[in-house]
Amino acid sequence: MVSERLMPPMSETTAQSNVVTRFAPSPTGFLHIGGGRTALFNWLYARGRGGRFLLRIEDTDRERSTPEATAAILRGLAWLGLDWDGEVVSQFDRKDRHAEVAHQMLARGTAYKCFSTQEEIAAFKAAEEAAGRYPVFLSPWRDADPASWPDAPYVIRMKAPRAGETVIEDRVQGRVVIRNETLDDMIVLRSDGTPTYMLAVVVDDHDMGVTHVIRGDDHLNNAARQQMVYDAMGWGVPVWAHIPLIHGPDGKKLSKRHGATGVEEYQAMGYPAAGMRNYLTRLGWAKGDAEIFSTAEALEMFDLDGIGRAPARLDFKKLENTCGHHIAMMDDAALLQELDLYLAAAHRPALDAGQHARLSAALPSVKDRAKTLPELLEKAQFALISRPVRMDDAAALALDDAGRDLLRGLTPRLQSADWTKAALEPVLAGFAAERGLGFGKLAAPLRAALSGRSVTPSVYDMMLVIGRDETLARLADAVR
RNA sequence: GGCCCGUUCGUCUAUCGGUUAGGACAUCUGGUUUUCAACCAGGCAAGAGGGGUUCGACUCCCCUACGGGCUGCCA
Numbered sequence: 077m078v079s080e081r082l083m084p085p086m087s088e089t090t091a092q093s094n095v096v097t098r099f100a101p102s103p104t105g106f107l108h109i110g111g112g113r114t115a116l117f118n119w120l121y122a123r124g125r126g127g128r129f130l131l132r133i134e135d136t137d138r139e140r141s142t143p144e145a146t147a148a149i150l151r152g153l154a155w156l157g158l159d160w161d162g163e164v165v166s167q168f169d170r171k172d173r174h175a176e177v178a179h180q181m182l183a184r185g186t187a188y189k190c191f192s193t194q195e196e197i198a199a200f201k202a203a204e205e206a207a208g209r210y211p212v213f214l215s216p217w218r219d220a221d222p223a224s225w226p227d228a229p230y231v232i233r234m235k236a237p238r239a240g241e242t243v244i245e246d247r248v249q250g251r252v253v254i255r256n257e258t259l260d261d262m263i264v265l266r267s268d269g270t271p272t273y274m275l276a277v278v279v280d281d282h283d284m285g286v287t288h289v290i291r292g293d294d295h296l297n298n299a300a301r302q303q304m305v306y307d308a309m310g311w312g313v314p315v316w317a318h319i320p321l322i323h324g325p326d327g328k329k330l331s332k333r334h335g336a337t338g339v340e341e342y343q344a345m346g347y348p349a350a351g352m353r354n355y356l357t358r359l360g361w362a363k364g365d366a367e368i369f370s371t372a373e374a375l376e377m378f379d380l381d382g383i384g385r386a387p388a389r390l391d392f393k394k395l396e397n398t399c400g401h402h403i404a405m406m407d408d409a410a411l412l413q414e415l416d417l418y419l420a421a422a423h424r425p426a427l428d429a430g431q432h433a434r435l436s437a438a439l440p441s442v443k444d445r446a447k448t449l450p451e452l453l454e455k456a457q458f459a460l461i462s463r464p465v466r467m468d469d470a471a472a473l474a475l476d477d478a479g480r481d482l483l484r485g486l487t488p489r490l491q492s493a494d495w496t497k498a499a500l501e502p503v504l505a506g507f508a509a510e511r512g513l514g515f516g517k518l519a520a521p522l523r524a525a526l527s528g529r530s531v532t533p534s535v536y537d538m539m540l541v542i543g544r545d546e547t548l549a550r551l552a553d554a555v556r
Numbered sequence: 557g558g559c560c561c562g563u564u565c566g567u568c569u570a571u572c573g574g575u576u577a578g579g580a581c582a583u584c585u586g587g588u589u590u591u592c593a594a595c596c597a598g599g600c601a602a603g604a605g606g607g608g609u610u611c612g613a614c615u616c617c618c619c620u621a622c623g624g625g626c627u628g629c630c631a
Contacts, residue, residue: 205557253560270629293561296560296625362568400593445593
């Protein structure tokens with residue numbers, strides 16, 4: 077028996093508005109960066125086609141599932157801006173439905189009760205291995221007469237085809253053929269009546285109307301067994317798309333030692349969500365030479381064909397570069413909001429109203445200079461501080477006798493100048509020229525007096541942002 | 557061990573039998589400049605190895621190597 081099936085018709089046009097995807101994490105920890113990308117791909121694919129994106133928490137493992145993990149996953153998704161349709165589905169809550177389907181399989185003859193004990197199975201596998209065969213368990217109960225059934229605990233096993241092959245038509249991996257003899261009769265319902273993952277995913281995906289299963293390629297082999305369940309129930313198989321996992325910078329599986337593995341850690345490091353989405357979208361997916369794009373553009377462009385088959389490595393340099401572009405592109409109000417979120421996530425003190433206003437004024441002059449949110453704050457430092465300005469070593473050096481003398485000479489001219497860049501430029505340039513100095517010689521002490529540092533945005537930008545009074549006050553402090 | 561998947565510049569990738577193998581990040585050089593960043597110009601840099609198929613392979617097939625996944629009454 078060959079359970080091969082044709083790919084469902086799914087030209088982009090017919091699939092238009094009825095695409096349903098889902099993200100189905102198990103709540104055993106924070107939202108992993110790889111999971112975040114999987115969610116993103118599902119979200120992009122569905123939303124980009126006017127379809128629906130669903131969220132299901134696979135919490136059937138009661139030992140390891142925690143409400144805290146679920147909350148963390150939801151927070152991570154929310155930060156990434158991945159909103160889902162409808163209620164969050166709890167897989168555990170659907171256990172009765174899963175059991176019901178298992179019994180339907182029994183009734184249809186596509187599953188059977190297996191009374192073998194775990195000891196018997198272990199012994200069987202050991203014997204097989206000793207004989208040099210794959211330890212694929214062949215249950216003696218597969219075709220047993222119900223009359224022979226003992227009054228003992230049993231599991232329900234899928235009656236999987238023993239011969240032939242199962243073919244997965246995968247939109248990313250291509251045509252994957254698995255010989256049925258390498259697959260055993262998997263358990264669909266445990267002896268305690270609870271469903272296994274293999275049954276639960278299929279039932280839930282079917283009931284939720286999922287049309288496209290986009291998930292990590294660690295599930296590629298599972299797809300064959302799951303497809304058998306679809307076949308057993310006479311259900312239509314969804315479109316499969318198994319995407320490669322993300323690796324650390326060294327090419328190894330992403331783990332704690334690579335630093336950040338949780339989505340929320342990236343938020344706390346100050347990467348803006350829009351930049352994160354852009355970077356993650358491009359990690360393992362491409363459309364021509366598109367590199368920097370908005371979420372709206374990503375929605376427009378994203379498709380399954382652009383997904384690569386090899387695992388991609390995380391590259392923080394490129395992440396930063398991408399985020400830098402997004403910080404520069406973001407409008408000030410959105411940026412300010414992003415900044416507040418970051419401060420909270422990083423457990424840093426929030427900005428007060430005054431700082432908010434000054435930061436807002438400073439944003440245009442600093443936002444194209446920062447790659448991360450903390451860097452942005454750092455560059456805007458001149459607007460956030462209050463007098464007296466604390467000088468760092470380099471700034472103190474610039475405010476030597478000669479520097480202070482320059483500032484004393486400059487002060488009266490500033491008092492009478494119009495406070496615009498156009499008016500200020502000739503004033504400063506003229507003053508420097510009078511003293512026979514290059515502009516840089518004047519800018520250094522001025523920069524130091526205004527910011528207490530030697531590295532800042534343009535001196536004009538700083539003066540304009542903090543205003544005439546504050547500028548003069550800082551100069552007065554510096555020459556005192 | 558068995559089965560499945562993968563392998564283009566350091567990194568992310570384009571290429572869907574015929575290209576000087578393109579772009580981006582990183583890096584290097586030069587320019588601009590008011591510090592830093594940005595920006596502009598340019599440079600370096602790739603088809604894992606070996607067999608086929610073909611007039612012609614990065615592209616199709618096979619083998620090997622390396623990496624990954626699965627092989628649970630976990631998900």
